Amino acid sequence: MSHRSFRALGVALVVWSAAFTTEQACAETPIEQARHVFETRKYTVVTVQLVIKRQYSFGGRGSQEREEKQEASGTVIDPSGLTVMSLTDVDPTLMYAKLAKTQGMSDYKMESNVTSVTILCDDGSEVEAQVLLRDPDLDLAFIRPSKKPVQPFEHVDLTDAAHPQMLDELLFVNRLGKVARRTYSATLDRVEGIVTKPRTLYIPGQQNQESNAVLGSPAFTLDGRFVGIAAVRADLTESTSLDKGLLAVVMPAEHIAEVAAQVPPLESEGATDGGSS
Numbered sequence: 001m002s003h004r005s006f007r008a009l010g011v012a013l014v015v016w017s018a019a020f021t022t023e024q025a026c027a028e029t030p031i032e033q034a035r036h037v038f039e040t041r042k043y044t045v046v047t048v049q050l051v052i053k054r055q056y057s058f059g060g061r062g063s064q065e066r067e068e069k070q071e072a073s074g075t076v077i078d079p080s081g082l083t084v085m086s087l088t089d090v091d092p093t094l095m096y097a098k099l100a101k102t103q104g105m106s107d108y109k110m111e112s113n114v115t116s117v118t119i120l121c122d123d124g125s126e127v128e129a130q131v132l133l134r135d136p137d138l139d140l141a142f143i144r145p146s147k148k149p150v151q152p153f154e155h156v157d158l159t160d161a162a163h164p165q166m167l168d169e170l171l172f173v174n175r176l177g178k179v180a181r182r183t184y185s186a187t188l189d190r191v192e193g194i195v196t197k198p199r200t201l202y203i204p205g206q207q208n209q210e211s212n213a214v215l216g217s218p219a220f221t222l223d224g225r226f227v228g229i230a231a232v233r234a235d236l237t238e239s240t241s242l243d244k245g246l247l248a249v250v251m252p253a254e255h256i257a258e259v260a261a262q263v264p265p266l267e268s269e270g271a272t273d274g275g276s277s
Contacts, residue, residue, distance in 0.1 A: 033222040034171045034188055041220055042184040043122055043154040045175050046083060048074045048129070048143060048216075050090060051116035056109070067115070073175050073216040074119075074143065075229050077256065079152035080266055081119065081127065081145040084256050086215035086231045087134055090114065090141040117143055120182065135259050138251055139231040142263050156218055158260070161253030162225035164191050170204060170227060170250070174217040187214060195249075202227065202250035219250045228252040 050072065055065045072089035076082070093112050119127040127149065133142040164170065172187040193203030204219070219227040231251040 030169060030188075030222055034169075034186065037171050037220050037222060037224045038173060038184070038186045040224060041156070041218070042173050042186075044076050044156045044218060045173050045184065046074050046076060046122075046153075047120040047175050047182055048072050048083065048085060048089075049116075049118040049120055049126075050114055052091070053113045053115055055111045063109075071120075071177060073214070075216060075218040076153045076155040077158055077260060078155050079149075081129070081149050081153040082155075082260065082263060083119065083129075083143050084216070084229055084260065085141045085143065086229070087136060087139045087141040088232050089215050090131060090143075091134065119143070119145065132263050133259065138255055138259060139233070140229075140251065140256065140259055142260060144263070144266065148266055156226040156253075158226065158253050158257045160225060162221040162223075162227050163252075164202060164221055164227055166191055166194060169222055170202075170219045171222065172204075172214045172217050172219050172230060174214050189219075191250075199255060200252055201233065202252065204230070204248060204250060215248075226253055228256065 048071065049069065051067060051069050053065065053067050055063045070089075072085060074083040074085040077084055091112050091114065093110050114131050117129040117131055119129050121127060127145045128147070129143045129145050131141060131143050134140070168191050170189050170191060172189060174185045174187070176183050176185050189204045191202050192205045195201040195203065202219075214230045215232065217230050219230065221227060228250040231249055233247045233249050
């Protein structure tokens with residue numbers, strides 16, 4: 001075989017190899033895509049430990065007070081550790097009041113005050129933080145470390161958000177509780193509805209409607225782009241059933257970014273928990 005023939009054969013092999021690699025990439029299954037997104041995005045999710053003092057009163061009885069410690073998931077949205085959560089996880093006061101109304105308990109009252117916030121990182125370290133801002137209408141709360149972190153946090157990109165269409169697949173990344181050693185977990189779901197007015201909201205499938213376990217967790221498309229976080233919409237009255245008045249949604253990145261823009265810079269923050277309800 002001549003030198004020219006060897007060269008032609010070599011070129012053909014290179015072209016075939018490139019085509020085969022491209023075909024392999026295109027043939028990647030949705031599950032394989034989801035696994036890749038999970039592994040590359042899971043560290044944008046943190047566990048947030050909250051200590052909350054609550055006061056309850058109902059039916060003319062004297063108020064009762066108790067302190068509770070709870071954990072919830074949050075999604076880090078910038079290198080400073082600014083984290084967005086579902087307000088329902090941070091302060092369910094408004095939600096409880098709405099639920100009480102559906103039961104005819106109009107004189108039910110609850111007040112809460114967040115006394116301690118700690119971000120539990122993947123490496124086992126604990127970072128003291130503060131609640132900086134709450135948006136009851138969007139069910140969003142923002143927290144951030146009280147001091148500038150030594151190392152930047154891994155975070156989602158709010159500037160390159162995805163806008164999924166009906167029936168597109170979504171990957172929710174969550175962090176389990178202490179009993180599961182705060183292991184990262186994932187759930188695949190689909191967009192089963194899109195609300196467009198007064199603002200865009202994505203409605204996940206039945207699996208996420210039946211549980212609030214993913215509240216505050218990020219949703220990604222299978223190409224790894226951030227969509228938003230799991231939150232709750234509530235429209236509850238005495239005549240509204242829970243299955244019609246409560247809805248799990250994905251709050252889009254654009255709405256998160258609009259509210260996050262109101263968070264003061266780290267240097268000028270005061271020692272506040274963002275107010276109590």
